[in-house]
Amino acid sequence: MFQALPAPIHELGRLFEEAGQELALVGGPVRDAVLGRSSADLDFTTSARPDETEAVLRRWTHGGAIWDMGREFGTLGATRDGVKVEITTYRTESYDPTSRKPEVAFGDTLAGDLSRRDFTVNAMAVRLPSLEFVDPFDGLHDLAGELLRTPVEPAQSFDDDPLRMMRAVRFVSQLGFTIEDRTAAAIRGLAGRIEIVSAERTRDELVKLLVGAHPRRGLELMVDLGLAEHVLPELPALRLERDEHHHHKDVYEHTLTVLDQAIDLESPEGSGGPCESPDLVLRLSAIMHDVGKPATRRFEPGGLVTFRFHETVGARMTAKRMKKLAFDKDTTKAVARLVELHLRFHGYADSGWTDSAVRRYVTDAGPLLQHLHRLTRADVTTRNRRKARALARAYDDLEERIDDLAAREEIEKIRPDLDGNRIMQVLGIPPGREVGEAYAFLLEERMEHGPLGEDEAERRLRAWWEDRG
Structure with a gap:
């Protein structure tokens, strides 16, 4: 299987051998090759010190680009003919107990270097150019047994x-x-x-x-x-205790089931469809959608358990946790918004919505509408088949109404019938706070009544302005 390595890699091995140094492919690429998978990353380890590695790479790349940002840790990289390699000198390491940054010391043997790898399945190597397979910790056996x-x-x-x-x-x-x-x-x-x-x-x-x-x-x-x-402490916190007097759904198991069901609703990988698998935002929102429940749980008379406003509390908790984990702002904002909106549909299931309410649902979801569709459907985990079917039918109906309104009104691009410049012209006012208030009024009218047309929008705007005195 290792004969299939790109030709430049075999040449690289010969160059190290000519320089009197050892070179071996290590880690994930070896594991993936044994599993029959391709690997974009090619990581190597060598007996050569960084300066010696650089000299070989100069020959291999014919004077091409070499990067050495990891030289302090013994790592250099290069690319040739579309093949990217990273090569690290054999290492032994010790750690400060208060930090995971290693104190690097160069080692002398391949076996010693492999001993510092994370798991035996990643502690296998292939020597180059001989293609000798090296497995001092029986990683192949563990790989066959799918054991870490x-x-x-x-x-x-x-x-x-x-x-x-x-x-x-x-x-x-x-x-x-x-x-x-x-x-x-x-x-x-x-x-x-x-x-x-x-x-x-x-x-x-x-x-x-x-x-x-x-x-x-x-x-x-x-x-x-x-x-x-x-x-992610919010996840184990969902394992709310249950007793014989206060029966309620196991929120932790429910959350994991919602995750499974959300994944099932992703578009196939490579399809270009909405929420293409794997969709990180959808999966995170499934995990976090109920994290506000522990903080909002109340025991009501008769054994009823409530979680009022858990979606709002949960959205704040989600944003806080994701910020602490250093997620980017866009992902954090998207996931928190989905958590905030995930219960919005249930008002539709209880009573029919007006067109105005449907417009608000779409506008509030914005570019996350397809994610919200899937999260809402995934959140149905009831064992009552009749209830589950009723909820599915209700959401089918909501999606049909959204599609119908979208066809008639471009619902996902709702704007007032007049823009800011026209508002200033009609009212004869300069830029300022009052323009924003007039814009908000017209947007509310648009939401409530649908497209008005410019003439009717101007009439209502003037009437609103006169009522303000």
């Missing part, structure tokens, strides 16, 4: 680099693997160490987990092993 195990004692591995704990649950989501018992126990005992890792790096692992093939399994492990308490 550390090359060294798991407590030492996770204490040295706590981010590896998040990588473990991420690999469960991406690859469908199982975490070996001793490795899982070590994560459970050291989960709090994840807090020394930067928010950005933790977020990146969480995102990779969420867009993986099995995100529910990854999230369940985060909760079971205690990582979620430090990364």
Whole structure:
């Protein structure tokens, strides 16, 4: 399988051999090749020190571009004929207990370098140019058994680099693997160490987990092993206690089911359809949509449990958590808005909406309308089939009305019938606060009554202005 490596890679191996140095393909590319998958990243390790690596790369690229931003850590990179490589000198590392940044020391052996990898399935290598397969920690056996195990004692591995704990649950989501018992126990005992890792790096692992093939399994492990308490505490908080007097839905299990159902509603990957899989915004909103329930739970007379305004509280909690995890502003705003709107439809199911209410629903959702459609449908987890069918029919009806209004009114681009310049002309006023108030009045009229036409809009605007005195 490794003979199929690009020709420039085989030549690179020969150049290192001629220089009296070792070179080996390591980590994910080796694992993926064994699994029959392609890998865009080609990571190598070498006995050569950075200056020696640079000299070989100069020959390999024929004087082309080389980047060395990671030289301090022994890493250099280069590209040739569309093939990108990163090469790192054999390393041994020790860690400051208060930081995950390693104190780098160069090593002398491939086996030693592989021992510092996160999991045995990533501690396999292929020597170049000989293509000798190197597997000192039986990673191939673990790969066949779909098992995650550390090359060294798991407590030492996770204490040295706590981010590896998040990588473990991420690999469960991406690859469908199982975490070996001793490795899982070590994560459970050291989960709090994840807090020394930067928010950005933790977020990146969480995102990779969420867009993986099995995100529910990854999230369940985060909760079971205690990582979620430090990364996404709102999720385990949904495991509200239940007793014989106050029966209510298990919000945690409901949330995971909503996630599964939302994923089922994504458009196929590569289709170009709305919410194309994997859709991070949709998946995050499914996870966060009910996080406001613990804070708003009230026990009412007769055993009724309520969560009034949990969507509003949840939207604020979502924005706060995503900001703490260093998500970008657009993603944070989108997910929080979906959490805020996720209950809006239920008023439609109870009583028919006017056209005005439908316009407001579409306008409030804005560019997130397709996400809101899917989140709302996914949020139906009742076991009462009759109720589920009724809700589905009601939402079908709402979507049909939205489509009908869209065809007649371009509902997704609702604007007042007069723009700001025309408002100033009609009323004879300069730019200022009153123009904004007049614009808001006309927008409200447009929402309530549909397209008015310029003449009618001017008449109503003048009447409103006169009423103001």
